[in-house]
């Protein structure tokens with residue numbers, strides 16, 4: 646049984662993430678999806694809580710018809726020591742055999758630690774970018790809705806995500 650690891654912040658999850666997860670599931674039996682920077686919320690880079698990000702990932706994967714029984718979604722707060730971060734993930738997660746990432750730091754830390762690392766292809770990376778989605782939300786541009794699965798857009802409406810982002814971008 647081969648298990649893979651995929652780490653992201655998912656602020657918010659978008660179609661690019663869903664495509665990457667599907668790509669990973671073609672290569673392993675199970676995938677551990679880490680919701681990183683789990684301690685963060687209510688900032689411009691990290692507006693959503695770890696719990697909200699878990700809910701949105703599950704909704705998005707359901708929209709895409711992905712088999713949830715092959716995926717474990719686990720929130721992990723950051724630690725101040727990059728060197729020991731892979732070891733820290735081993736403490737918190739089920740065993741994994743390969744790391745999937747396009748993040749250069751994540752790639753570097755796991756390669757130095759001795760794991761095989763594979764880079765998923767870029768799926769319309771310019772469009773499917775959470776930074777871009779947050780920028781569109783702040784500009785009041787509704788086209789962000791096309792970049793996330795429909796239930797994720799509904800969830801963001803429910804928690805007033807755009808209002809939250811707009812409020813925290815203001816100055817006093």
Ligand SMILES: Nc1ncnc2c1ncn2[C@@H]1O[C@H](COP(=O)(O)OP(=O)(O)OP(=O)(O)O)[C@@H](O)[C@H]1O
Nearest residue numbers: 653654655661747748766767768770773774775776
């Ligand atoms: N469209 C995409 N195609 C392929 N990989 C992607 C895509 N979007 C994100 N990823 C990868 O998914 C992982 C987690 O990404 P992350 O949650 O940071 O999304 P992001 O869109 O890059 O967000 P942000 O812009 O907020 O950093 C990273 O390895 C990232 O490279």
Ligand SMILES: NC(=O)c1ccc[n+]([C@@H]2O[C@H](COP(=O)(O)O)[C@@H](O)[C@H]2O)c1
Nearest residue numbers: 652653654681682723724726727730748
């Ligand atoms: N020292 C650490 O805690 C450490 C090191 C490398 C990456 N990470 C986390 O991994 C995640 C990587 O995801 P992104 O590609 O969305 O940045 C982030 O949450 C990042 O903070 C944490």
